[in-house]
Amino acid sequence: MKIKLDIKSNAVDSFNEALVKFESAQNGDVKAYKFTILHLSHAIELVLKMYLQTLDENLVFSKCYQKVKQRASAKKIDLLAAFHELEAEEFDFESVIDGHDNPFTVIVSDVLAIAKNEKCGVTGNTFVDQDFIDDINWMKGIRNAIEHFQVEFTAKEVRLCIGRLVQGLGEFSDVFSLLSLEKEVGKENYEIFKVLVDEYEQSLEEAHMDIREAKEALFRGTRPKHQMFIEWNEYLCDSCGNETMIPNDDSSTGYKCTYCDNEESGQIEVDCDVCSLPWANEDMSYWDENLVNVCPRCVNPEAW
Numbered sequence: 662m663k664i665k666l667d668i669k670s671n672a673v674d675s676f677n678e679a680l681v682k683f684e685s686a687q688n689g690d691v692k693a694y695k696f697t698i699l700h701l702s703h704a705i706e707l708v709l710k711m712y713l714q715t716l717d718e719n720l721v722f723s724k725c726y727q728k729v730k731q732r733a734s735a736k737k738i739d740l741l742a743a744f745h746e747l748e749a750e751e752f753d754f755e756s757v758i759d760g761h762d763n764p765f766t767v768i769v770s771d772v773l774a775i776a777k778n779e780k781c782g783v784t785g786n787t788f789v790d791q792d793f794i795d796d797i798n799w800m801k802g803i804r805n806a807i808e809h810f811q812v813e814f815t816a817k818e819v820r821l822c823i824g825r826l827v828q829g830l831g832e833f834s835d836v837f838s839l840l841s842l843e844k845e846v847g848k849e850n851y852e853i854f855k856v857l858v859d860e861y862e863q864s865l866e867e868a869h870m871d872i873r874e875a876k877e878a879l880f881r882g883t884r885p886k887h888q889m890f891i892e893w894n895e896y897l898c899d900s901c902g903n904e905t906m907i908p909n910d911d912s913s914t915g916y917k918c919t920y921c922d923n924e925e926s927g928q929i930e931v932d933c934d935v936c937s938l939p940w941a942n943e944d945m946s947y948w949d950e951n952l953v954n955v956c957p958r959c960v961n962p963e964a965w
């Protein structure tokens with residue numbers, strides 16, 4: 662029982678620490694991504710071990726796990742089925758590690774090899790997504806090559822993967838009733854957690870990051886004297902409803918949404934064919950083929 666409690670509180674501590682580092686990384690300290698990954702991978706490892714403990718308290722120890730593995734290969738059944746067989750025979754896992762003071766524990770891939778066989782009793786679908794497993798493997802790879810990771814991956818790729826891992830970890834914890842990340846996460850980290858755990862919120866946050874980066878790049882590339890001539894607008898996207906339409910040279914309208922790539926917005930300004938003043942295109946009236954865009958002022962001068 663003692664080990665169980667330690668694993669849980671260590672998992673929560675590591676998870677919170679990962680969120681703290683993620684926030685510093687987002688605020689510009691790019692090196693903090695690597696610590697985010699280290700802490701997050703530790704949290705994931707511990708939560709996976711908590712899952713093993715729901716099967717049997719001692720299954721986190723390699724020697725006990727080996728017994729399951731031996732049964733699986735002897736009977737040519739999957740690891741979970743092998744465990745359930747041993748359990749039904751009241752196999753004494755405790756005795757396997759008796760007398761060992763500090764037995765080795767299993768590694769992440771061992772846990773996943775068992776967990777991936779867990780199926781929903783109703784639908785028959787597996788609980789553990791292959792994508793989650795792939796992301797964990799990606800993370801292990803990046804962790805091992807952590808010194809080089811900035812060369813190989815963009816910050817955005819790293820952020821998106823961290824988001825998917827947090828989402829995957831949240832689902833895994835829920836499905837096996839291990840812990841509620843939402844409840845355990847510290848108050849000061851809650852906002853950052855909310856964004857990461859929600860796929861939509863995270864993509865939206867990414868869209869806003871793209872806007873900041875595009876704007877910075879544009880101003881950086883323009884001499885201070887000329888910056889006043891930059892036409893920078895952020896418009897409401899007609900398609901996704903976010904204020905994420907920004908100038909884009911490749912777009913036919915001159916604007917593109919960083920969230921959904923749509924190029925249309927009623928707020929994009931066009932020049933009035935009568936008075937030549939710019940207005941939002943959604944406010945324009947069509948008179949005839951020569952007066953395609955007529956502004957409200959020219960349509961109804963008395964009202965102004």
Ligand SMILES: [Zn+2]
Pocket residue numbers: 898899900901902903905918919920921922923
């Ligand atoms: Zn959009």
Ligand SMILES: [Zn+2]
Pocket residue numbers: 933934935936937938955956957958959
């Ligand atoms: Zn006009």
